[in-house]
Amino acid sequence: MQRLFVTADSIAGDSILIEGSDAIHISRSLRMAAGDRITVCDMQKHEYVCEISGFTKDTVSLTIIERRDNDTEPPFRAVLYQALPKGDKLDMIVQKAVELGVTEIVPFISERCISRPDRKSAAGKIERMRRIAREAAMQCGRGIIPEISPVISFSEAVRDASAGAAGVAGVAGVNNGDCADANANAGGNVFSFICYEGDGTLPLGRLLRTEDGKHYDEYRFLIGAEGGFSLSEVEEAVNNGLTCVGLGPRILRCETASLYVLSALSYECELR
Numbered sequence: 190m191q192r193l194f195v196t197a198d199s200i201a202g203d204s205i206l207i208e209g210s211d212a213i214h215i216s217r218s219l220r221m222a223a224g225d226r227i228t229v230c231d232m233q234k235h236e237y238v239c240e241i242s243g244f245t246k247d248t249v250s251l252t253i254i255e256r257r258d259n260d261t262e263p264p265f266r267a268v269l270y271q272a273l274p275k276g277d278k279l280d281m282i283v284q285k286a287v288e289l290g291v292t293e294i295v296p297f298i299s300e301r302c303i304s305r306p307d308r309k310s311a312a313g314k315i316e317r318m319r320r321i322a323r324e325a326a327m328q329c330g331r332g333i334i335p336e337i338s339p340v341i342s343f344s345e346a347v348r349d350a351s352a353g354a355a356g357v358a359g360v361a362g363v364n365n366g367d368c369a370d371a372n373a374n375a376g377g378n379v380f381s382f383i384c385y386e387g388d389g390t391l392p393l394g395r396l397l398r399t400e401d402g403k404h405y406d407e408y409r410f411l412i413g414a415e416g417g418f419s420l421s422e423v424e425e426a427v428n429n430g431l432t433c434v435g436l437g438p439r440i441l442r443c444e445t446a447s448l449y450v451l452s453a454l455s456y457e458c459e460l461r
Contacts, residue, residue, distance in 0.1 A: 190238075191219065191227045192327045194334055200253075205229055205239060207249040215241070215249050227251065234259040234332040259332025263290040265458050266407040269447050270295045270346045272414035273304040278444045283318045287325035287335050289451035290459075294318070295338040297346040301416030311340045343422055350381045350409040351429040381409040382432040384446055385423050390435030393450065397457045404458040410434070412447045 193211050207215065207229075215221050221241055229237045229251065236259050239251035269291050271282060283294060296315070298305060306314060318337040326334045341349070380396065398404050411418075411426065418426075427433055436449055 191215070191221070192230065192330065193227060194230050194232055194323065194326065197231055197233070200231060200237070203253045204242075205237065205251040205253065207251065208247065212247055212249045216244055226254075230259065230332055232333050234262055236332065261330045262332045263292075263455065263459055265404055265454065266292040267451060267454055268293045268295065268350070268407065268409040269451070270297055270350055270409065270411040271447055272297055272299040272343075272412060272418075272443070273302045273306070273340065274414050274443050275303040279314070279318065280321055282444050282447055283321045283337065284325045285448050286451055287322050287331065288329045289448060290455055291335050291451060292333070293336040293338060294322070295346060295349065296340045297343055297411075298340060299343040299414060300419045300422060302414045303416075304414070306340070315339055344425065346411060347383075347426050347429050347431065350411060351426075351431055353379055378406040379409065380405040380407070380432070381430070382434040383411040383418065383423060383426040384413070384436055384450065385418055385433050386435070386440055387420070387423070390433050393434050393436055393453055394457075396432065396434060397454065408454060410447075410450055412443060412450070414443050 193207065193215075195205060195207065199206055199208075215227070221227070223241050223243060225241050227239050227241065229239055231237070236257050237251075237253045238255035238257075239253050241249060242252045243250040267290060269286055271279070271294060273279065273296050274282070279296065286294060296318075315337055319334075322337055323334050325331075378399070382393075382396070384393075397408075411431070423433060436446060441449055
């Protein structure tokens with residue numbers, strides 16, 4: 190069944206009004222007719238099964254026949270802080286991250302980023318990413334459209350990721366190098382970490398659950414660009430309370446690492 194997203198102000202009682210490009214897509218591209226059914230999401234994890242009741246030149250009127258809560262959203266929030274990769278790699282990262290359950294993607298510029306768009310170029314890139322996120326959310330049945338935030342600096346990403354989050358001081362049996370000396374921040378049930386391929390990291394699999402065996406409500410994680418993170422950036426992240434996490438013995442490409450983490454989260458929190 191065709192799936193669309195609307196804002197709450199498009200819903201009035203048992204009626205929904207679709208306007209703009211979505212209306213044109215329904216009437217002209219899909220050639221749907223009165224009586225055809227469509228699923229509408231309000232971006233607040235509620236779904237409405239509707240029938241098309243009428244058309245105008247640039248609107249489609251729907252009648253709600255069933256209301257239900259969305260059941261495709263993960264039981265956690267996942268915020269990906271992604272250093273800008275070169276080329277069109279971010280397109281694929283956004284598309285697949287949405288499919289894998291990401292809640293928000295925050296692009297940032299780190300020391301080793303090759304891509305350094307100016308303000309105008311960055312704004313255009315973000316708008317394209319938002320379109321990709323919307324299309325991916327519609328395709329895979331999400332209950333929300335994940336947010337794509339404006340491009341920020343590495344330091345801003347670290348401060349944002351660490352706000353109200355818990356770090357992990359270390360795990361028995363793990364090589365506790367400099368990166369493992371993360372300090373816990375006071376805060377809620379949020380776990381924040383930076384993914385790093387150097388020594389002294391803590392294995393991701395040991396850190397995804399709280400001490401009582403439950404998963405965290407929110408995960409925030411930083412992924413580097415093609416060259417990874419510099420040691421000074423890792424130290425800055427750790428000094429701000431982020432845990433330094435390793436993703437196994439193999440070096441992952443930047444476009445693979447974020448998807449690896451999201452897949453691990455889904456396995457640990459949804460499939461076990």
